[in-house]
Amino acid sequence: MDNAGQTISFDAVARRIVPETGALASSAGPNRIKIIYAVKPGDIVKGELNPTYHLPNRPYFDTIEMKGGGDAVSAARAVMQTGEYDYAWNLQVEDEILKRLEQGGRGKVDIVAGGDIEHIQCNFTDPWKEVDGERSSLKTKHPFLSDPAVRQALGLLVDRSSVQEQIYGRTGISTANFLNAPERFRSKTTKWEFSVDKANQILDAAGWKRGSDGIREKGGVKLKMVYQSSTNASRQKTQAIVKQAAAKAGIEMEIKSVVASVYFSSDAANLDTYPHFSTDIQMYTTTMTQPDPELFMIQFASWEAASKDNKWQGRNITRWKNEEYDKLYRASEGELDVVKRAALYVKMNELVIQNGVVIPVVWRPRVRAIASKLRLEQSGWDSDFWNLSHWYREA
């Protein structure tokens, strides 16, 4: 599932209580808050109470205002440190900074577990060869990421505990699984490890020899890759951690970051969006918007592969194709036994991990900043505004 919706809200802060354009229309629904009476694109959305709302005396507040623009840190600051706003959401901000902002005393960080996963994807097609006007075409094969040894080595080079300790803290838990929640779908057998030595051994064994410049190569193919993500301090730090470890194993990584509003857009004409995947590896968070994994796990089904034909709307971004996975997924669609169905998803997740299709980095709960007196209940799965009508402020 993509991040596109989130990036809109990414920048938003709330005054009194405030959703932003997209979120307001889709989740709160037009009848919860009366018609929006002022919209200034890119700046502000205002709404007021709907007097005919179906619940008596709800919502508890009369007006709502949402402010856009700016960045996540300043949104969190406006709530927790200066108290100018009451609510800010989707805070992909280093935990160290959040903790410092919390000391402002005017609000606190609210962390609710869900199923969102920050992960690194390996491209199974060749992003540097253009076939019929399309890069990363399904007709191509990646020159070195199609070698399981390289993907396995990459998995060993991601120091997930450092990423958690130094960057995400409470807001990202290192994990070996792509499917982490709910509990019954999580695989118990998968493990992750950070070991440059092992990565070196695997690459040596697979015949990737170090050249004179220290970069490994085999048959004229060098292990040089471009590692793409969206522009965000946490992501660039993670990229740096991975790049450093990769260099020790003779893999050269070039870091690329794309502005979030471009990267997460669905512009079919722009090569820099994540579904185009015009680089070797890329990293972002896939949100899980419902506790059932059926929709979430379709991302590895072969028929979902993103391509020019489906205008890059396919959900399988890595373009990985595996018959066994397809079979398991088809089976899960018709399986009515709860236990057996869960087992199928556990198996699917294991298949993805064992094949090194993606490298899970951190399992990210939803992070919001809430003013001290604002009372509300949050979900790790639903939109931030699913029960907006029940939000209230303590006197």
Next chain:
Amino acid sequence: MSKYLLRRLLISVPTLLGISLVLFTILALAPGDPFEELATNPNVPPEVRANLRTQFGLDDPIAVRYVRWVTSMVKGDWGFSFVSRIDVSSLIWQRLPTTLFVLGTAQLLGLLVALPIGIYSAVRPYSFFDQIATTFAFIGFSLPTFFTGLLFILFFSIYLDWLPFIYRADISATGWRWAWEMARQAIMPIAVLGLFQGAAMTRFVRSAVLEVIRLDYVNTARSKGLSERVTIVKHVVRNALIPVVTLVALQIPGVFTGAVITEQIFRVPGIGSLLISAILSNDTPVIMAITFVFSALVVLFNLIADLVYGWLDPRISFR
């Protein structure tokens, strides 16, 4: 004079056409397509998307689109924003008052700081005052606005807790309360921009005045028995202002386009942030409108600067 004006105005027509042609071609060649976003929306059937493309003429050749754009621009129609789905002119009108207020005041503040300090420094070069002013001027223009902006927020919003750091264009209060709230929220962005500009301009004013003050006619004025005040204001400053006027005139178009970075830090809903978001979302009509109006203003203020020369220095004649 009127002949000169007419000639200059006529020259500016091909200039502006040239500029717009370059802008239009570059934007047309840039990757990305605003309507591709609609492809993801299951509620928008492909036919509707195709209709929209035809309606906005996106499938026509660049030359045809350019001619259409120029003719409607001449008629005062700035086009329709693909992304915000409202007229470009209303989008700009929403943001223009804030931009003019914040940047205009900042420019004014810059001048108010630069003129007296620059002149006084030049009148007494290498004095204690001049040394202090020079030091602060160098600090002022070597610190980028995003840094001073954050520093101000840290000090005034967080440490002292005096000022809000998020700018709200529509404050619901009225009367004095409105004015008070407005002043409180605008003071930081204005100070950040104004002091930055002021610092650079102080140095400029100082060197301009210093050049003039050494000339013989200034000594003559003094020996005529004119008071120091009259000598400086009437004889020195008026002549020294000529280069300063150019600088200020060329900065005024910038007041219209806003300050991208400062607007981002304080979330000022100005033209600068509109431009950035339009560029990122391929909103061609908005980008065209802003960049073109900006170039038109540059051309216009160049002309105004030239005319003001004549007023400041009667020796300059317009031919």
